[in-house]
Amino acid sequence: MSEQTKETKVIEDIGIDAGLEQLTEEQIEKTIMSVINAEGGTRLEAYTKTCVHCGLCSEACHYYHSHDKDPQYAPVGKVRNTMWNFLTKKGKISKEELKRAVLIAHTECNLCRRCVQYCPFGVDTAYIIALVRRIVHKLGITPQYIQDTAHSHAATFNQMWLKDDEWVDTLFWQEDEARDEIPSMRIPLEKEGADFMYSVIAPEPKFRTQLIYQAAVIFNECGLDWTMPSTTGWDNSDMCMFTGDFEMMGRLKRDHYECAQRLKVKKVVMGECGHAYRSIYDQGNRWVGWRDMPVPVIHSIQFFWELLKAGKIKVAKTIDKLATFHDPCNTVRGMGLHEMGREVAKAFYPNFVEMQPNREHNYCCAAGGGVINCGPPHKMTRVLGNRVKAEQLKATGAEVLIAPCHNCHGGLEDIIHHYKLDMEIRFLGDIIYECMEKPNAV
Amino acid sequence: MQPATAWDWSPGRRVVLDDVKKCSREYEWLEEYVASPDGESLAVPANFGEEGASMVVNGEPWENIYERVWYPRYSPDGRLTALAADMGEWTMCVDDTAWENTYGFLLNTRFSATGDVIAAPVQKDGEYGWVVDDAIWETTYEFANQFAMAADGSATAAVVQNVSFGQADIFTYKKGCYSVAVNGESWGTNFINCYSPAFDAAGKSVAATVRTSLYDYTIVVDGKPWAKTWPCAWEPVFNPATGDVCAAVRMAGRWGMALNGELIWNPTFFQVWQQQFSGDGKHLYAIVSPAYGKWTVAVDGQPWAPTFGSQVTDLVVSPDGAHAAALGADAGAYAVAVDGYVWPGTFAMAWAPVFSADSEHCAAKVERRGGKFTILVDGKPYKENFDQVWDPVFSPEGDKVLIRAIDNGKYCRIVVPVRDF
Numbered sequence: 001m002s003e004q005t006k007e008t009k010v011i012e013d014i015g016i017d018a019g020l021e022q023l024t025e026e027q028i029e030k031t032i033m034s035v036i037n038a039e040g041g042t043r044l045e046a047y048t049k050t051c052v053h054c055g056l057c058s059e060a061c062h063y064y065h066s067h068d069k070d071p072q073y074a075p076v077g078k079v080r081n082t083m084w085n086f087l088t089k090k091g092k093i094s095k096e097e098l099k100r101a102v103l104i105a106h107t108e109c110n111l112c113r114r115c116v117q118y119c120p121f122g123v124d125t126a127y128i129i130a131l132v133r134r135i136v137h138k139l140g141i142t143p144q145y146i147q148d149t150a151h152s153h154a155a156t157f158n159q160m161w162l163k164d165d166e167w168v169d170t171l172f173w174q175e176d177e178a179r180d181e182i183p184s185m186r187i188p189l190e191k192e193g194a195d196f197m198y199s200v201i202a203p204e205p206k207f208r209t210q211l212i213y214q215a216a217v218i219f220n221e222c223g224l225d226w227t228m229p230s231t232t233g234w235d236n237s238d239m240c241m242f243t244g245d246f247e248m249m250g251r252l253k254r255d256h257y258e259c260a261q262r263l264k265v266k267k268v269v270m271g272e273c274g275h276a277y278r279s280i281y282d283q284g285n286r287w288v289g290w291r292d293m294p295v296p297v298i299h300s301i302q303f304f305w306e307l308l309k310a311g312k313i314k315v316a317k318t319i320d321k322l323a324t325f326h327d328p329c330n331t332v333r334g335m336g337l338h339e340m341g342r343e344v345a346k347a348f349y350p351n352f353v354e355m356q357p358n359r360e361h362n363y364c365c366a367a368g369g370g371v372i373n374c375g376p377p378h379k380m381t382r383v384l385g386n387r388v389k390a391e392q393l394k395a396t397g398a399e400v401l402i403a404p405c406h407n408c409h410g411g412l413e414d415i416i417h418h419y420k421l422d423m424e425i426r427f428l429g430d431i432i433y434e435c436m437e438k439p440n441a442v
Numbered sequence: 443m444q445p446a447t448a449w450d451w452s453p454g455r456r457v458v459l460d461d462v463k464k465c466s467r468e469y470e471w472l473e474e475y476v477a478s479p480d481g482e483s484l485a486v487p488a489n490f491g492e493e494g495a496s497m498v499v500n501g502e503p504w505e506n507i508y509e510r511v512w513y514p515r516y517s518p519d520g521r522l523t524a525l526a527a528d529m530g531e532w533t534m535c536v537d538d539t540a541w542e543n544t545y546g547f548l549l550n551t552r553f554s555a556t557g558d559v560i561a562a563p564v565q566k567d568g569e570y571g572w573v574v575d576d577a578i579w580e581t582t583y584e585f586a587n588q589f590a591m592a593a594d595g596s597a598t599a600a601v602v603q604n605v606s607f608g609q610a611d612i613f614t615y616k617k618g619c620y621s622v623a624v625n626g627e628s629w630g631t632n633f634i635n636c637y638s639p640a641f642d643a644a645g646k647s648v649a650a651t652v653r654t655s656l657y658d659y660t661i662v663v664d665g666k667p668w669a670k671t672w673p674c675a676w677e678p679v680f681n682p683a684t685g686d687v688c689a690a691v692r693m694a695g696r697w698g699m700a701l702n703g704e705l706i707w708n709p710t711f712f713q714v715w716q717q718q719f720s721g722d723g724k725h726l727y728a729i730v731s732p733a734y735g736k737w738t739v740a741v742d743g744q745p746w747a748p749t750f751g752s753q754v755t756d757l758v759v760s761p762d763g764a765h766a767a768a769l770g771a772d773a774g775a776y777a778v779a780v781d782g783y784v785w786p787g788t789f790a791m792a793w794a795p796v797f798s799a800d801s802e803h804c805a806a807k808v809e810r811r812g813g814k815f816t817i818l819v820d821g822k823p824y825k826e827n828f829d830q831v832w833d834p835v836f837s838p839e840g841d842k843v844l845i846r847a848i849d850n851g852k853y854c855r856i857v858v859p860v861r862d863f
Contacts (some may be wrong), residue, residue: 147612148610189513251674264791294752
């Protein structure tokens with residue numbers, strides 16, 4: 001069986017299927033049209049009237065390339081099978097069409113915005129697909145695993161069902177661990193007026209606690225005035241942004257920023273996550289009514305770059321392996337941090353090779369945009385939908401892939417495994433921790 | 443600690459501790475300092491290496507040492523509390539005396555307004571609730587958060603999980619698994635989510651924001667929901683005089699204010715939140731965004747003229763309810779605004795304003811660029827800057843201000859007549 005054939009098998013997702021069973025034709029029509037009319041507005045109208053179906057966006061999409069230029073995977077094809085279908089049929093669409101639309105919107109588009117750059121009119125396909133997800137949310141047919149993550153956000157204010165004491169206990173644990181290496185190491189909790197509040201995404205305390213340890217070492221060894229909160233607001237992530245539950249997205253961002261405001265910090269430094277950054281600088285903050293970020297937030301890429309430039313991070317050793325750098329969509333196309341990321345990477349991996357294409361033209365990991373959060377039923381969709389990434393990685397000949405984003409890590413690990421690429425994947429913080437001078441270490 | 447009327451209000455400076463790092467016992471490091479309300483004590487968690495950690499007060503360590511000590515806080519009546527752990531069990535220490543019981547975890551200590559009640563959210567045997575003066579709720583829950591306490595400490599509440607569900611069981615979740623428990627007793631009715639439980643002035647009633655479906659929000663008062671729902675709603679607040687409940691609600695992408703389920707402020711704002719009633723319940727203040735990206739304070743629905751581009755925070759209403767103050771910021775420059783007038787000068791940071799008991803004066807702690815701190819009173823800065831300063835405290839008559847500050851390694855309390863600002 002070819003990989004293409006494998007992918008066309010019916011995907012079962014109880015979140016979609018059980019939700020669809022309960023819907024009537026009337027509910028579907030009414031919900032679709034009410035979201036389009038109330039929330040699509042002039043922006044949607046401008047895009048739909050402007051798009052001339054030229055297909056230039058096709059060449060931008062990793063799904064399109066990975067499926068031998070099958071036009072249904074072109075961004076315009078995805079819009080045609082989702083929003084365009086909704087509009088032309090005025091919401092009167094079948095459940096089969098609706099399920100296909102859910103799968104396209106949630107698992108065949110990463111909202112990576114690469115295609116936006118290639119559209120001569122600047123049509124933001126990601127916006128259109130996100131609006132489809134909003135309709136999917138309103139219809140109650142969001143894929144199960146990402147819906148569960150959204151539920152976790154809504155109940156606990158973090159995406160991993162962590163309880164308040166588990167969060168604090170994890171920080172104490174990491175502080176204790178780090179003291180074996182740096183006896184005076186602290187993770188200062190609730191330090192009002194600190195220069196920086198460090199916020200992370202919930203998978204860090206849940207699965208990747210070493211990243212908190214490493215970040216704490218960097219803060220301490222650079223002599224920075226920093227803190228972490230003991231209350232909710234510590235998790236900056238936001239899967240509700242990707243499920244289309246914008247009300248919950250706003251609640252999460254309010255909680256995050258109010259945490260920083262309560263602690264009177266001057267800046268928030270966030271860990272190596274892309275989507276959380278997008279939620280903080282673009283979508284969540286603006287839904288709330290902040291034009292910009294009420295408290296300045298800098299991504300770890302920029303933070304590390306600034307520390308390196310200021311001489312606070314001192315390079316103790318470099319690693320003599322061939323490395324390449326993956327540009328996460330939300331930090332690069334979204335915020336232009338590509339050169340900073342490279343400079344940090346090259347400081348420790350001088351033997352460096354670029355992927356082609358790179359920077360804002362780099363291909364997405366196929367995990368972002370909430371796609372990896374749709375869970376096991378959809379894993380092969382994204383892995384097979386990113387063959388082009390595997391080819392891009394392989395062509396570099398690199399032994400090390402540096403990716404400063406959690407979802408990118410998850411997606412790229414699956415690609416490396418599936419396509420049998422012999423590459424080690426690393427975060428910037430992990431590299432800096434290993435290679436920086438640590439004057440206080442024993 | 444004596445009542446505020448008996449504190450030393452003699453104008454002038456007195457050094458309380460001539461070396462803030464002084465400790466009669468050898469330590470490895472000190473953490474963050476906390477000052478007592480009357481300014482007579484300065485406390486700091488200290489790490490004694492292998493021996494453990496404890497609090498040091500005016501240079502003298504507590505007798506008891508623990509594996510870990512954190513979250514030091516002075517109660518309003520001047521007792522020093524800290525959360526302490528030994529052998530993985532946590533307790534509350536109050537003036538160097540530990541509660542009798544230990545718990546799996548204690549977090550974020552709370553006090554009643556007078557300080558006579560000390561409480562904390564608790565985890566014991568994997569279940570969650572409140573512990574109040576070392577008495578844990580009779581019923582605890584597999585999950586609880588959003589903890590609230592009545593002003594007089596007579597009651598506590600939290601959002602609790604009443605129904606268990608398995609991993610990724612989105613269907614049980616959508617049926618409603620969460621409610622509010624008051625003094626450990628759940629309302630009984632479950633909702634998709636509950637947020638921001640709040641007590642009335644008497645501590646007898648509780649209101650909370652709930653999600654009745656994934657798309658509908660409303661306010662529930664003592665378990666009874668309002669008749670109307672909205673696409674989103676923020677925290678409820680009781681009118682202290684009438685017991686009415688108000689909350690910001692969203693309609694068609696704009697925010698207004700609802701009282702007992704009916705709109706009282708039309709939904710014209712881009713944001714409304716953190717509303718507060720005056721003590722007599724006649725006026726309602728809130729932080730609002732009257733135009734996208736612009737923030738200010740509204741009084742009874744009417745926004746102040748000055749707006750800020752980045753944020754407005756820390757809304758405070760004077761005791762007589764006639765005045766309000768808040769912080770505003772534009773691009774990292776913080777200012778204090780009182781009754782719609784912005785005090786001169788901007789700062790690297792500012793803290794919540796404080797009104798005098800007679801509501802005649804307002805003060806705030808600010809950080810100047812460069813890292814020095816000072817106190818503003820009625821918009822005028824104190825003549826000195828400090829390395830560290832705590833919130834200002836007005837004398838009961840409102841004619842003097844107590845400044846608690848660290849400078850050049852000395853901790854001092856300074857009493858300054860308001861007229862000297």
